[in-house]
Amino acid sequence: MKKKAKRGKMKIYGELLSILKSERGSDKIILTHIQKKMNVPYDRLKIYISELETLNLIEDQVSYVLSQRGKEYLEEYKKILDFMERMGISI
Numbered sequence: 001m002k003k004k005a006k007r008g009k010m011k012i013y014g015e016l017l018s019i020l021k022s023e024r025g026s027d028k029i030i031l032t033h034i035q036k037k038m039n040v041p042y043d044r045l046k047i048y049i050s051e052l053e054t055l056n057l058i059e060d061q062v063s064y065v066l067s068q069r070g071k072e073y074l075e076e077y078k079k080i081l082d083f084m085e086r087m088g089i090s091i
Helices: 009-022 031-038 042-054 066-084
Strands: 058-060 064-066
Touching: 009 042, 009 064, 009 066, 031 042, 031 064, 042 058, 064 066
Parallel strands: none
Antiparallel strands: 058 064
C-alpha cells in the first residue's frame, strides 16, 4: 500500500483558496463540501480557515471570499506549482 505524502501548509492554503475562489458564485459556501474536496477533518478545516483569516487571505462577510492578499497568494502559488512541474519536482 502506497503512503500518501503529507501536504505542507503552502499546498493546503493554495488548495483551500482555489476551492473558495471556485465556490465564489455560490450563495453560501458549505464547509462540509470544502472538507470533502480537500479530504481533511472538519475541525482541521476550521483551523485552516481561521489561519487564512488571521493572515488576511480571506474575509468572512456573509460567506468566505478571497481578499486581495489572498488572490495574490493564489497567483504566486500557481506560479510556484508551474515552476516545480517544469523542473520535474513532484508536489
